[in-house]
Amino acid sequence: MSILANRLSRIKPSATLAVTAKAKELKAVGKDIIGLGAGEPDFDTPDFIKNAAKMALDNGQTKYTNVDGTPELKDAIIAKFQRDNGLEYSRDEITVGTGGKQVLYNALMATLNPGDEVVIPAPYWVSYPDMVLLAEGEPVIVDCPAEAGFKMTGEQLEAAITPKTKWVILNTPSNPTGAGYTKDDMKALTDVLVKHPHVWVLTDDMYEHLVYGDFTFCTVAEVEPALKDRTLTVNGVSKSYSMTGWRIGYAGGPKELIKAMGKIQGQSTSNPSSVSQAAAVEALNGDQSFMKAWIEAFAGRRDLVVDMLNQCDGIECPNPEGAFYVYPSCAGCIGKTTPDGKVIETDEDFVSYLLEAEGLACVHGEAFGLSPHFRISYATSEEALKAACERIQKACASLSGQARAVA
Numbered sequence: 323m324s325i326l327a328n329r330l331s332r333i334k335p336s337a338t339l340a341v342t343a344k345a346k347e348l349k350a351v352g353k354d355i356i357g358l359g360a361g362e363p364d365f366d367t368p369d370f371i372k373n374a375a376k377m378a379l380d381n382g383q384t385k386y387t388n389v390d391g392t393p394e395l396k397d398a399i400i401a402k403f404q405r406d407n408g409l410e411y412s413r414d415e416i417t418v419g420t421g422g423k424q425v426l427y428n429a430l431m432a433t434l435n436p437g438d439e440v441v442i443p444a445p446y447w448v449s450y451p452d453m454v455l456l457a458e459g460e461p462v463i464v465d466c467p468a469e470a471g472f473k474m475t476g477e478q479l480e481a482a483i484t485p486k487t488k489w490v491i492l493n494t495p496s497n498p499t500g501a502g503y504t505k506d507d508m509k510a511l512t513d514v515l516v517k518h519p520h521v522w523v524l525t526d527d528m529y530e531h532l533v534y535g536d537f538t539f540c541t542v543a544e545v546e547p548a549l550k551d552r553t554l555t556v557n558g559v560s561k562s563y564s565m566t567g568w569r570i571g572y573a574g575g576p577k578e579l580i581k582a583m584g585k586i587q588g589q590s591t592s593n594p595s596s597v598s599q600a601a602a603v604e605a606l607n608g609d610q611s612f613m614k615a616w617i618e619a620f621a622g623r624r625d626l627v628v629d630m631l632n633q634c635d636g637i638e639c640p641n642p643e644g645a646f647y648v649y650p651s652c653a654g655c656i657g658k659t660t661p662d663g664k665v666i667e668t669d670e671d672f673v674s675y676l677l678e679a680e681g682l683a684c685v686h687g688e689a690f691g692l693s694p695h696f697r698i699s700y701a702t703s704e705e706a707l708k709a710a711c712e713r714i715q716k717a718c719a720s721l722s723g724q725a726r727a728v729a
């Protein structure tokens with residue numbers, strides 16, 4: 323008999339982490355690989371944040387802290403929510419975990435009973451449905467194709483809600499598409515949610531600061547204050563401060579939920595790293611002006627990638643509002659044949675071809691719930707991005723035969 327629990331058969335390994343690991347492995351054996359798989363900025367963590375961590379070490383902040391965050395970090399988070407989102411929280415409405423990922427996991431584990439439904443617009447970040455499944459809930463996937471800007475409409479949300487719905491998960495700007503909900507888009511959703519008091523909203527705002535052009539970020543409880551007492555506003559320092567490895571995510575929400583999430587964390591991992599928490603205090607309280615140059619760099623990279631991908635035969639790439647991802651369609655390559663004689667049947671075949679033929683690592687769309695697409699993370703140098711897009715152009719031009727119409 324297997325040692326493994328039944329729940330394990332409900333989930334898959336994380337595709338984003340798998341691609342990142344694969345790219346690292348191939349690089350380590352000397353292959354010429356350009357990794358566009360990881361959702362991780364290439365910038366170094368700013369010095370003022372690193373210095374705060376060094377000081378924390380020197381000051382002996384190396385012991386257990388409160389399970390769900392130090393008072394100093396909670397205060398910095400409270401100030402951040404006030405400053406950026408006009409949201410008021412008290413310390414007992416704030417929780418801090420080991421990355422946004424743990425915060426989301428705690429929330430789902432603390433609230434889902436078997437069979438409870440969670441509405442998830444697709445394309446979604448790979449881990450949402452699997453976390454729901456681990457917590458014995460049922461993901462209810464709402465298809466949001468490129469023609470709809472990868473966004474869920476009020477009508478779609480209304481149709482997806484049942485008496486069993488516990489949560490809807492929103493993520494703007496989105497991983498993997500970069501699509502951002504305008505205030506009007508968001509209002510269309512909050513108007514529906516106001517009518518369904520049994521539905522809670524989990525909003526993953528991890529890419530809040532990474533928006534381009536004249537797009538303005540908004541979050542659920544800010545757009546519809548009446549929803550605040552059933553909204554969990556999740557955020558973190560990983561992407562905006564280039565602190566992926568430090569593992570600090572946080573959320574603001576109603577006391578009862580925050581307390582329950584702390585209970586789960588207290589019986590699993592206890593506090594997030596004390597040193598990382600001290601660094602996060604500085605990240606949130608410190609001078610935010612460094613971000614302007616990062617945002618400009620990301621916007622320039624986005625334009626470069628969108629432009630070059632749209633020159634590829636068989637690829638169509640929408641221009642997203644934020645995050646550091648593009649989510650092009652490779653429908654025009656499905657049915658074509660590679661120089662090795664393999665027919666590209668799926669987006670997974672397509673990304674495998676890019677890796678094998680051109681040493682390019684990116685993530686296939688099926689992992690995010692919408693095919694045939696693929697995700698490119700453009701959080702890397704312009705030079706690498708130019709080379710990567712040239713390789714994709716070459717790979718596409720080397721395909722032969724006709725594309726097959728895909729539904």
Ligand code: GLU
Nearest residue numbers: 336338339359360361497
């Ligand atoms: N969130 C990032 C990504 O989508 C990091 C990897 C992960 O945790 O999924 O690539």
